[in-house]
Amino acid sequence: MADDDGRTFTIGEVAGAVGMSVHALRFYEREQLLVGPIERTASGRRRYRPVDVDWLRVCTRLRESGMPLTELKRFATLVREGPGNEIERLSLLDAQRERVDQQIRALEQAREIITWKVDVYEQHLRNDEAIGLWDPTLTTGAQP
């Protein structure tokens, strides 16, 4: 078990490590988005274990992929409840992967339109013409 060597981290260290604010970390805890309870020092300060940090890293990835907090919370709850609900965890993740694929497709479409417009402008600037071709609202092929 090289996994849980007694290292712990302050909230500030964790914030730096996972790219969230300390405010957000406390918010996540309040909202029950974490799997285990975060331990405290005698004086009440949070001590994050490596496993907590790992979970937070997963959280940030899922959030980046557009998973809403409600669903992240659902997932956290399932994990907290322990073995027996793997099918639900799986379907939750699978649904999210589907959404990610859709997002990627949408972004690629948007990227094409942007690129097309960039090309139009670049060509315009190269040609330095003012022949009415440059109304960016013209997206249909019909040109005078």
Place this chain on the structure above:
Amino acid sequence: MADDDGRTFTIGEVAGAVGMSVHALRFYEREQLLVGPIERTASGRRRYRPVDVDWLRVCTRLRESGMPLTELKRFATLVREGPGNEIERLSLLDAQRERVDQQIRALEQAREIITWKVDVYEQHLRNDEAIGLWDPTLTTGAQP
């Protein structure tokens, strides 16, 4: 000029065509996110021209790609002001394309993590084992 044939559309038709609500369309107009003024009938109802619809389609793409409304407004303003600011329009679009690329990369990373977790769960369900491998907080390679 096969471009501006007198067809016009009601706000409801446009909403259906571009996938926005009528509320959103009025909101966009109020917020100066449109390029031209939308014409009105004698009784004050909006009449959208094809060019307006085209612009709205561009808007939805840019929004889908994560462009904030403030920037969309800036772009609309530049277009409204007419020729002469193409360089700024270009840099705005180019910056957005850069952000889209970053988003795609982030989504692909998230997708990998999700897929990996899905695989883990699927394998688990196939094997029907409970040997402590299934703590989803374990993201580091170390396994017993």
Place this chain on the structure above:
DNA sequence: ACTTGACCTAGAGGACACTCTAGATTCTAG
């Protein structure tokens, strides 16, 4: 010892992008 900075809670506040309401008018189909 003292100062500076990190941390604590509970709750308010803010940014964003709409979404909805109310009350009135107007268009359209039967």
Place this chain on the structure above:
DNA sequence: CTAGAATCTAGAGTGTCCTCTAGGTCAAGT
């Protein structure tokens, strides 16, 4: 002609996801 659907305005409200504030406690360096 009339009922119902669509539209109008100005402004308030909503959901999401944090972010910040106030008023403290605690820890570490000098």
